[in-house]
Amino acid sequence: MKNRAIFFDRDGILNDLVYHNTTREYEPPHNPTELIIIPDAINVIKILQKENYLLIVISNQPDYAKGKTSFENLLNVHKKLESVFLSEKISFSHYYYCYHHPDGIIASHSIICECRKPEPYFLFQAAVDFSIDLNQSWMIGDRDTDIECGKRAGVKTILINYPFSKGNRGNSYPDYVVENIYEIIPIINMENNENNDE
Ligand SMILES: [Mg+2]
Numbered sequence: 001m002k003n004r005a006i007f008f009d010r011d012g013i014l015n016d017l018v019y020h021n022t023t024r025e026y027e028p029p030h031n032p033t034e035l036i037i038i039p040d041a042i043n044v045i046k047i048l049q050k051e052n053y054l055l056i057v058i059s060n061q062p063d064y065a066k067g068k069t070s071f072e073n074l075l076n077v078h079k080k081l082e083s084v085f086l087s088e089k090i091s092f093s094h095y096y097y098c099y100h101h102p103d104g105i106i107a108s109h110s111i112i113c114e115c116r117k118p119e120p121y122f123l124f125q126a127a128v129d130f131s132i133d134l135n136q137s138w139m140i141g142d143r144d145t146d147i148e149c150g151k152r153a154g155v156k157t158i159l160i161n162y163p164f165s166k167g168n169r170g171n172s173y174p175d176y177v178v179e180n181i182y183e184i185i186p187i188i189n190m191e192n193n194e195n196n197d198e
């Protein structure tokens with residue numbers, strides 16, 4: 001029997017976005033001290049973890065390519081994130097990161113790649129790596145690109161309407177739209193039970 005997975009976008013879903021005075025925009029954390037994991041996300045994931053889903057992060061991280069931070073800083077953010085989750089006894093099966101951007105300024109990473117959301121590349125990769133049934137799986141995100149990525153991979157999609165990412169959505173058709181992350185629990189459980197009844 002194949003595994004089921006919940007794919008999570010990272011920035012804005014698992015950790016807070018950070019207001020940067022220089023760009024006047026909410027950005028992903030550019031160094032470990034800027035990383036704040038959202039307590040509600042920890043609570044929700046602890047509950048879902050008991051439901052036998054694999055937990056996987058799918059994240060675009062273009063800010064090194066854009067020249068906004070060093071690659072080392074990005075890696076240190078990832079390390080801190082992983083260690084916080086481990087200390088909470090939350091184990092993600094894998095973190096898939098795309099470091100590219102088509103319009104970056106660091107030549108080596110400024111390419112049109114196949115792994116940047118909305119490309120579904122990492123979901124298909126995860127399906128192979130972890131023997132996942134995508135039809136029984138979910139994508140949780142706060143932007144249209146997360147939803148489009150999920151739909152193209154054939155997973156069910158939930159958009160969380162967080163205010164800080166408002167400008168990055170409105171043109172996708174998620175299966176569900178919620179206002180906060182707690183609402184994903186009954187939705188996933190409901191569909192899970194329906195499938196078990198079949
Ligand atoms: Mg996001």
Ligand SMILES: [Zn+2]
Binds near residue numbers: 098099100114116
């Ligand atoms: Zn990429």
